[in-house]
Amino acid sequence: MQNATQVIEQLSGVHEAIRHYVTEIKDDIISLEALSHQCTGEWSDGQCQFISEKQFDLKQNLQYLEKGLHDHYLKESELLKPLAGEFLMKAINKECHEINKQFEQAKSSISDISRGLPTAKDLTAKTSEARQTLEAFSQLVKDHSRKMDVILKMLRSVI
DSSP states (O other): OHHHHHHHHHHHHHHHHHHHHHHHHHHHHHHHHHHHHHOSSSOOHHHHHHHHHHHHHHHHHHHHHHHHHHHHHHHIIIIIHHHHOHHHHHHHHHHHHHHHHHHHHHHHHHHHHTSSOOOHHHHHHHHHHHHHHHHHHHHHHHHHHHHHHHHHHHHHHHO
16 A cells, blocks of 8 residues: 555655646746836846846746656556556546647747847747746646546545
């Protein structure tokens, strides 16, 4: 039973990490969007530095999120199936496929922000689009996470 408990704890940890990086990316986008609305002309040196730092943070967090999603799928597919059963795993995998699809869209729009030094107008447009795609992705992650939390809690109760 200890092995099953470890699996459940690992999956809970992966879900937590994914939620964390989604929040970090959202915060970076919101910061860039706010900056783009403040700019009335050329970027100052400080603003250029801030944009560069946020672009770096976005790239890093996107990589961490992608790794977390990959780990999540592997762990759920390999470790959860013996505990959850074939049919429940099919439903979980279906949701994960949709999350992956949404992630690719979010990744594409977030990657657009991380290239070069955009004008304030371009930054506003890019951050707005990225925020919208990330919100859709984030909602899927939250919904899936809630369902998985219930499933994992139920599994814990019988171990």
